[in-house]
Amino acid sequence: MTDEYLVGVCGIYCGACLLYRAHKDNDEKLIQYLASMGLSRDKIHCEGCVSGDVSETCAECAYRDCAKQRGLTFCFECNDMPCEKIVELAEKRSRSDNLPHLTLCPTNLKTLGQIGVGEWLKQQENRWKCTQCGRKMHWYGESCPDCGTGFFDAVKEAHSLGKLQNWFQKDKRT
Secondary structure (H helix, E strand, C coil), X not given: CCHXXXXXXXXXXXXXXXXXXXXXXXXXXXXHHHHHCCXXXXXXXXXXXXXXXXXXXXCCCHHHHHHHHCCXXXXXXXXXXXXXXXXXXXXXXXXXXCCHHHHHHHHHHHHHHXXXXXXXXXXXXHHXXXXXXXXXXXXXXXXXXXXXXXXXXXXXXXXXXXXXXXXXHHHHXX
């Protein structure tokens, strides 16, 4: 597996996904939580968005399909960016599906386009680990399960971003 598999087509960092972390870390507590949400243990498996081995919840992703139909790997490569689908993902789905990590997609896509996949992955690797002990964290980890250090999770980050970054609207007008 390459690190590039951890770049979600839509701009999420798959390395912080609950399914990915539960599988990779063999985190029994996280596995039990996901099972309580209706996922069977055998479905808690994923190697990242652009790998050949994605979770059942991501297998029929409209964003992956759209990029593939356009001959692209990632949404940031598209000439139509920013598009209404990504704006809707960040603005509506993040709220309606109670998935605040999706609000990070537009900002992440912009950054990916500016600095490239390799540098972005390095930043995300550092972003999603405990500052004290280095444990890899998931989007909704409020504190490190190993050392108890508080963590700036996706909920806090989404809240700090407030409304979608204006670059989408500005870019649409130019």
